[in-house]
Amino acid sequence: MVDFQGIINGINTTAAKTDNRGLCATYIPELAKVDLAKFGIHLINIQQQSFSSGDSDERFSIQSISKVFTLSMALGLVGEKLWQRVDVEPSGDPFNHLSLLEMENGIPRNPLINPGAIVVADILVSLLENPKEDFLAYVKNLANDDSIKYDEEVARSEKMTGFRNYAAANLLKSYKNLVNDVDTVLDFYFHQCSISMSCAQLANAFFMFINHGKCKKNNTFLTTRQVKRINSLMLTCGFYDEAGEFSFEVGLPGKSGVGGGIVALLPNKFCVATWSPGLNAKGNSKLGMLALERLTTQTELSIF
Ligand code: DON
Numbered sequence: 001m002v003d004f005q006g007i008i009n010g011i012n013t014t015a016a017k018t019d020n021r022g023l024c025a026t027y028i029p030e031l032a033k034v035d036l037a038k039f040g041i042h043l044i045n046i047q048q049q050s051f052s053s054g055d056s057d058e059r060f061s062i063q064s065i066s067k068v069f070t071l072s073m074a075l076g077l078v079g080e081k082l083w084q085r086v087d088v089e090p091s092g093d094p095f096n097h098l099s100l101l102e103m104e105n106g107i108p109r110n111p112l113i114n115p116g117a118i119v120v121a122d123i124l125v126s127l128l129e130n131p132k133e134d135f136l137a138y139v140k141n142l143a144n145d146d147s148i149k150y151d152e153e154v155a156r157s158e159k160m161t162g163f164r165n166y167a168a169a170n171l172l173k174s175y176k177n178l179v180n181d182v183d184t185v186l187d188f189y190f191h192q193c194s195i196s197m198s199c200a201q202l203a204n205a206f207f208m209f210i211n212h213g214k215c216k217k218n219n220t221f222l223t224t225r226q227v228k229r230i231n232s233l234m235l236t237c238g239f240y241d242e243a244g245e246f247s248f249e250v251g252l253p254g255k256s257g258v259g260g261g262i263v264a265l266l267p268n269k270f271c272v273a274t275w276s277p278g279l280n281a282k283g284n285s286k287l288g289m290l291a292l293e294r295l296t297t298q299t300e301l302s303i304f
Contacts, residue, residue, distance in 0.1 A: 004051040004270070007298045008041050011291045012053035015039040015276065022278030022286030025258040030157035031061060034260070034277040039287055042199035043272040043295075046210055052200060059196040060275050061154050063257030064095060066139075066192040067117040068230065068238075069205070073138050074123045075226050082123065085177055086116045088229075090236045090243055095283060096164045098171060106175020110237040112255065115168040118178070121189040125180045131188050139195060143205035144216050148197055155187075155194035162190060199261070199273035206263050206271040209234075209253075231267060235303075242282040249293040251302030262288040266301055 016039065026032040040055035075082055091100055091109040101108055101115045108116035128134040132150070140148050158165075169186055172178040178185060197205070208215045209231055213222035222230070234253035239246040246254065254264030260277035262285050272295065276287035296302040 002299045002301065004043055004045065004299070007295060008043060008051050008053045010298075011041060011294050012039060014294070015054065015287050015291060018287060018290075020286070021276060022280050024260070024277050025279055025283070027161055028154065028158045028258070029161065030151075030154045031063075031259060031277070034060065036278050038260075038275065038277055039291075040199045040275045041272065041291060042203045043270055044203045044207060045270045046268055048207075048216060050200070050203075055275065056199040058275070059198050059201075060261060060277065061151060061193070061257070061259030062195050062197050062202065062261055063193045063259040064112070064117070065202065065255050065257040065261050065263055066195055067112050067120070068234065068255050068263075069139050069142065070117060070120045070124060070135065070192055071111045071233070072208075072222055072226070072230055073135060074120045074127075075230065076222055077127050078123060082111075082120075085123070086111045086119050088233060092241050095240045096168070098164070098168055101168065101171055106172055106177040108172075110233060112233060112237040113240065114165055115172060118165065118169050118172060118185060118189055121192065122172075122178050122180055122185045125185055125188050132191050135188070135192060136195070139205060141219070142208060142215055142221065143197070143201050145201055145204065148195060148201060150191050151194045151196045154196075155190045158190045158193060159186070162186065165189065193257075197261075199275050202261060202263050202273035203271050206265055206273070210265050210267050210269065210271050227267075231265070234265075239284050240282060242280075242284050246284070246289065249289065251296050251304045252292065253303070254292070256284040256288070258283055260285040260288065262292065264292050266303060269301060
């Protein structure tokens with residue numbers, strides 16, 4: 001068997017010695033306060049054995065990683081109809097760009113960029129009785145962990161500076177691709193992004209994406225076909241205009257967030273979460289990407 005623990009320990013040792021760690025996101029003021037020295041990694045294999053190192057139990061803001069959870073919840077609820085309102089093509093643009101949305105008449109390129117995630121949030125706001133409570137309950141169930149919470153400070157902080165997301169939601173509204181009020185949908189969206197989770201909790205919650213839609217407790221959340229769709233979107237769209245580079249270096253589907261988290265996975269084998277709050281110029285965790293490149297190189301395990 002691959003020595004996951006030995007490899008992960010080595011990755012953590014190298015990370016601890018690295019000075020050039022990128023910069024914390026500053027456009028959400030709460031995120032700028034996070035300690036750049038943090039680094040954590042947690043891997044769970046298909047046999048449900050866990051391996052971790054560093055700050056793997058410390059919670060951080062999952063930000064855009066939440067887009068995978070909202071997508072999976074919405075896809076589970078509405079099925080293939082979802083694709084009438086959001087496309088499945090990579091954008092090649094940063095996560096918050098709006099020019100393609102205008103050119104393509106209000107249909108976002110994919111559900112993992114901000115306008116696409118806002119449409120998915122709108123779908124959940126329409127369908128759920130208590131959207132914020134019900135969505136949080138879904139994430140807790142996936143992770144089999146009742147302690148997961150929204151971070152109200154982070155949600156408030158993003159609301160104060162979320163000008164581009166207001167622009168995206170208003171543009172979607174003008175194209176009739178947003179059913180609910182802009183403020184209601186964005187309140188949900190800012191909350192989903194504000195969820196705090198550790199690497200261990202994220203790796204556990206993503207277990208269903210390596211296990212044909214069944215969580216660690218063996219409850220079914222998605223069909224195998226739906227898991228195929230979400231994993232393929234993570235591969236082609238999970239890192240915005242760095243999706244090609246991530247695939248080239250790491251060779252796994254995954255999703256990043258501006259809180260510095262990344263989750264990546266190899267179906268039927270393992271999923272892994274990393275956290276290092278310093279971001280590169282494209283808004284993805286600098287050390288997280290290096291760590292995952294090292295992991296797939298040293299284990300010789302990737303989808304390719
Ligand atoms: O909407 C935003 O800008 C943030 N709540 C999420 C952005 C994000 O995490 C992009 N990811 N790399």
